[in-house]
Amino acid sequence: MDADQACLAFARRCRAEGVRVTAQRLAVYRALAEDPSHPTAETIYRRLRGAMPSLSPATVYRVLESLVRDGLLRRVSTTGGAGRFDANLAPHQHLICRVCGRMTDVHAPTMEVGRVAGRARPRFIVEDVDVRIVGRCETCPPGPGGRRGPARTAPRRARLASTHRTRST
DSSP states (O other): OOHHHHHHHHHHHHHHHTOOOOHHHHHHHHHHHTOTTOOBHHHHHHHHTTTOTTOOHHHHHHHHHHHHHTTSSEEEOOSSSSOEEEOOOSSOEEEEETTTOOEEEEOOGGGSHHHHHTTSOTTOOOOOOOOEEEEOOTTSOOOTTSOOSHHHHHHHHHHHHHHHHHHHO
16 A cells, blocks of 8 residues: 555544544654654654654654554564554564664564464453564674574573572572
């Protein structure tokens, strides 16, 4: 769906939910719909301030928070830093590069709510599935000492465990 179609659908959803369609809300939503990189509030503000000089960073944050609260946008989990946002409400997950921070959508059918709900604990109602798949882009260099992962963190855990045992005995 292109940004114009997404904005029309967004306006219809807002009206159906009783949410006013303001110029600021529509501009913030359009900025998200046009940018698949899952931008931060600051990135959205910088993109919009030229066309909307009266727009403040606080307004962008308030709009984003209200749209997330109303279920019209998604806040995306990151590996740290500023919150990022997604206009795509279709079931999907995210690949996050731990080196450059790039975030891309990936469709993982086995991680959809219906499939996960069937495996959930009794008396637990699955409402959403938000999985971060962290790695690195093919073009990003590995961190110091090569590729990070369990092989690198296990020796540190072992050192901490042995230090703990030594101190407690």
